[in-house]
Amino acid sequence: MPKVIFRLFSTFVVFVGVFILIQQYLKPDSFGKYGHYRANAINDAKLIPLQYKGEKECITCHQDIYDLxxxxxxxxxxxxxxHIPKILATDACKTNPPKVEGSNEFCGQCHAINAGRLKKGPPQLDFKDHYEKQNCIDCHNSHAPWELKK
Amino acid sequence: MGTEKIKENRRKFFKSSVALLGGTLLYSLLKPFELIAQNKEGAVKEDKANDTLWGMGVDIETCIGCGKCAEACKVENNVPKEPFYFRTWVEQYTVKNNGKVKIESPNGGIGGLKQSVPDKDIFKSFMVPKLCNHCTNAPCVQACPVGATFISPDGVVLVDATYCIGCSYCIQACPYGARFMNPVTKVADKCTFCYHRITKGLKPACVEVCPTNARIFGNLRDRKSNLVKFLQKKQTEVLKPHLNTHPKVFYNGLSSEVK
Amino acid sequence: MEEHFQHLYQALSHVDGYIYPNEIDLHWGLMIVLYPYITGLVAGAFILASLERVFNVKVLKPTYGLALLTALAFLLVATLPLVSHLQHPLRSYEIFMTPNPTSAMAIFGFVYLWYLMVVLLLEIWFDYRLDFVIWSKKSTGFKKYFYKIITLGINDTDEKSAKLDDKLGYFITVLGIPSAFLLHGYVGFIFGSIKANPWWSSVLMPVIFLFSAMVSGIALVMVIYMVVSWVRKVKIEMPVLDTIARYLLYILIIDFTLESLDQVHRIYEAEESFDIIKVLVGGKLNITLIYMQVLLGTIIPLFTIGFFQVYKPSEKIRKTCYFLVGIMVLIGIFFMRWNVVIGGQLFSKSLSGFTSFNAVYSGLEGYFMAAVWLILPLLILAFLLWLMPPWKKVSFQG
Structure with a gap:
């Protein structure tokens, strides 16, 4: 074999060898365990802190409201x-409950009239005809909407 | 030390280096076969152990477009509040009497969708919640150059935020516009079915807050789950079926106008 | 980040129709326009050099070394716009550590490496080895050391070794042609394989990219040959220019035919996406596609060079025209890349609306950075021409 080819070929082999060596070294630990990804990333995805705790958590203190x-x-x-969770700890929820404004606009997110909403769904109101100047919770109990306040 | 000794030492050094290099080469050549051998056994075991395949049903007939899901998603997953980043959003379709279709989703539907077309011009109108379809043949996973996005063993398409290089190729590859570049973490971001919730037995945040149960979440392999019942009872359809992505988000009441 | 949001709010106010909310931002900007542009220049320049060698076109001898060095200079820069566009540039090594076998972009990394290390560097090395040996004896300082190291200790100057170099170089060139085709066909595949985007998803995409690459590369070498001759104050050889221009004409015809075929196919099939593409071409892409790409970059050069095949005006006029045509083709191909990359993101995948492109001047994705990536290869080329001038080679007969 001519010297040129030998020298170039060995340079090539050394290059590929070093490349593979680096590859072994820099590949993340759990990579390829289940597929072409870092298997530990599955656990990473589980570690995000919860914001919405679910009703079960609310019931521990507010069984009465839940029943209502x-x-x-x-x-x-x-x-x-x-009640969008603004507070993470449940303890803080007791002392500083997340208030809801109960305005026409807020309740209107579900109850404003919209042709895209099915008639059999939640009642739809044109707030212009329905006590426009007042907040919904002035008359309605938000937890039991048909229980009207005086 | 004589020259002979130095030469000998050198020879030893070369020998060991070559052996090391050759060993690594051989190892890397054999490694794929080793994996194949393992896979055969592993696959059988996994099938028995893995009886979860997450999916979602969306009932267009009951969605009222209140946008609670989109809002809850942003809070739960710490998605930037600006109106350019959504893991889920709700679109309102309005088919007018003249046949034209108007699609709207201001701020992803957060704060409730409002009809902008006067009643007399409306032929029909409906709401369509959108999210990552968690495709079985996910084009985003196929496209990712480094393996930073993948389908987890229980069928959820996830992003490895510590490994993503931020090339945006997956965003281009997604036919549903479900991915975005998170401006804070600077990696691709998307719906995870709230993986941190569902693995703890909770529902995804959007399902949790939906007031009309328009989103049905569950295990596709559990015959008793609400999702399977929903799929059995309703005529469901997936988005862009012609792209052969095989989504795991199924829509009831999907109209041909929906894109 | 505030500035970024501001841009997006601005874009939001310019949204036309309906787009998915995540689509307001164009995820691929100017850098990704540059990437296929520069890679195309590389492939084109290399193919021109190979034509001379493999098909033994003696007239083109003066441009052979020039074309190879041009290819090398641009290839060294080709990946930089890509890396600078990444949100996490420091993680870019992962493409080589854990390449995803199903990803077009990951495999591109290896195609690129193969092309740079095995094809281009080797071909140049075989071409220059003898000269390096000779030059290393004559020069002093940095040049001397560089030449000495680069010969890899092979200092034979006899005829036998020169013949072997030539033989091996020929072998590499033959290997290099499919490699160059692969390199740029692959860039086309990166776009053509995205089924989510109807503007990109086309089987013809790799072929179109390949031929437009050849067009741009040939035009670049033509322009550089003229500029270098002016700088060196040597006479520009008209047969060289005429021959390059003729090749340019042939490839331009093929390129134009292919692109027209693609469009005719789209128009005739008129699939679901056609309605929005029609509006895209007539509106947002009107100037860059119809005027810049087709008229300036294709039709005018086609007719100019075509006309010269039947009637040859004076050398001076032809020289000026060739120079202008070269520049026009380079601009045209740049806008071809623009129309593909930016055009493909302007319309929504919901096929019902458009977002808009926001011009940024500063920052890693701005116009200034783009200018840097376009000027840098020219500086590298100047350096390479200083270090290894093809006109000082032993075998040079120009």
Whole structure:
């Protein structure tokens, strides 16, 4: 074999060898365990802190409100649909409950009239005809909407 | 030390280096076969152990476009509040009497969708929640150059935020516009079915807050799950079936206008 | 980041129709326009050099070394716009550590390496080895050391070794032609394989990219040959220019035919996506596609060079025209890349609306950076021409 080819070929082999060596070294540990990805990334995805705790968590303190809600038409609506969790710890939730404004606009997110909403769904209102100047919760109990306040 | 000794040492050094290099080469050549051998046994075991395949049903007939899901998703997953980043959003379709279709999704539907077409012009109107379809043949996973996005063993398409290089190729490859570049982490971001919730037995945040149960989440391999019942009872359809992505998000009441 | 949001709010106010909310931002900007452009220049320049060698076109001898060095200079820069566009540039090594076998982009890394290390560097090395040996004896300082190291210790200057170099170089060139085709066909495949995007997803995409690459590469070598001759104050050889221009004409015809075929196919099939593509071509891409790419970059050069095949005006006029045509073709192909990359992102995958392109001047994805990536290869080329001038080679007969 001519010297040129030998020298170039060995340079090539050394290059590929070093490349593979580096590859072995820099490949993440769990890579390729289940597929072409870092298997540990599955666990990483589980580690995000919870914001929405679910109704079960709310019931531990607010069983009464839950029962009230369950007795009326908002039974299927989860607590956190309206009470967006701004506080992480449940303890803080006791002292500083996440308030809901109960304005026409807020309730209108579900109840404003819209041709895209099915008639059999939640009642739809044109707020111009329905006590425009007042907030919904001035008359309605938000947990039991058909329980009207005086 | 004589020259002979140095030469000998050198020879030893070369020998060991070559052996090391050759060993690594051989190892890397054999490694794929080893994996194949393992896979055969592993696959059988896994099939028995893995009885979860997450999916979602979306009932267009009951969605009222309140946008609670899109809002909850942003809070739960710490998605930037600006209106350019959504893991899930709701679109309102309005077919007018003249046949034209108007599609709207201001701020992804957060704050409730409002009809902008006067009633007299409307032929029909409906809401369509959108999210990552968690395709079985995911084009994004196929396209990712480094393996930073993948389908987990339980069928969820996830992004490895510590490994993604931010090339945006997956975003280009997604036919549903379900991916975005997170401006804070600077990696591709998308719906994970709230993987941190579902693996703890909770529902995804969007399903949790939906007031009309328009989203049905569950295990496609569990014959008793609500999702399987939903799929059995309703005529469901997937988005862009012609692209052969085989989504795991199924729509009931999907109209031909939906894209 | 505030600035980025501001841009996006601006784009939001310019949205036309309906787009998916995540689509407002164009994820691939100017850098990804440059990437296929520069890679195309490389492939084109190399193919021109190979034509001379494999088909033994003696007239083109003065451009052979020039074309190879041009290819090398641009190839060294080709990946930089890609890396600078990454959100995590420091993680770019992962493409080589854990390449995803199903990803077009990952395999491109290896195609690129193969082309750079095995094809281009080797061919240049075989071509220059003898000269390196000779030059290393004559020069001093940095040049001397560089020549000494680069010969890899093979200092034979006899005829036998020169013949072997030539033989091996020929072998590499033959190997190099499919490699160059692969390199740029592959870039086309990166776009053509995206089934989600109807503007990109086309079987013809790799072929179109390949031929447009050849067009741009040939035009570049033509322009550089003229500029270098001016700088060196040597006479520009008209047969060289005429021959390159003729090749340019042939390839331009093929390129134009292919692209027209692609469009005719789209128009005739008129698939679901056709309605929006029609609006895209007539509206947002009107100037860059119809005027810049087709008229300036294709029709005018075609007719100019075509006309010269029947009637040859004076050398001076031809020289000026060739120079202008070269520049026009280079601009035209740049806008071809623009129309593919930017055009493909302007319309929504919901096929019902458009977003808009936001011009940025500063930053890693701005116009200034783009200018840097276009000027840098020219500086590298100047350096290479200083280091290893093809006109000072022993075998040079120009």
């Amino acid at each position: 809600k369950y007795s009326d038409l908002h039974d299927a609506v989860s607590c956190e649909s309206c």
